[in-house]
Amino acid sequence: MVNKSLSSRPQAADKTGHKNISAEAIDLVEVIANMHDPKAGAVVLFSGEVRNHSAGREVSYLDYEAYDAMADKMIEEIVETAISKFDLHNARCIHRTGKVEVCETAIVVVTCSSHRAEAYAANRYIIDRVKHEAPIWKREYFVDGTMEWAHNCSCHDHPVH
Secondary structure (H helix, E strand, O other), rough: OOOOHHHOOOOHHHHHHHHHEEEEOOOOHHHHHHHOOOOOOOOEEEEEEEEOOEOOOEEEEEEEEEHHHHHHHHHHHHHHHHHOOOOEEEEEEEOOEEEEEOOOOOEEEEEEEEEHHHHHHHHHHHHHHHHHHHOEEEEEEEEEOOEEEEEOOOHHHOOOO
């Protein structure tokens, strides 16, 4: 039996009333629970989490700042483009702002498609574009009491094999 509420749900975050930028902790269980689609054979979730190190230094926490309205709109456009480009059934991206502790989620991307290849490719496409293009800035706070602004994306520093 098909859950009609799932099959008739709007595809992009902007149409659901959800924001793409959040000062609140991201609930991964809630996000993934709202992403299932009866047409989808693949649901890919990427959770970008705060690690305890950066460039050989011990990280205490991160702090994200964003131009909320512009970042929200830009993420919405990136997600809409991915839905069209990769023939997705559903997609969502949420980025945190404010203080984010080690092991907490800073960004989540979920993509749903009929097949895994499209879901994986779309997920990578969304995260890479958001990290490169969205007006979101990251400040790293270190255990030694120092802090510094970090590069928005080190995507090309770590090639995929």
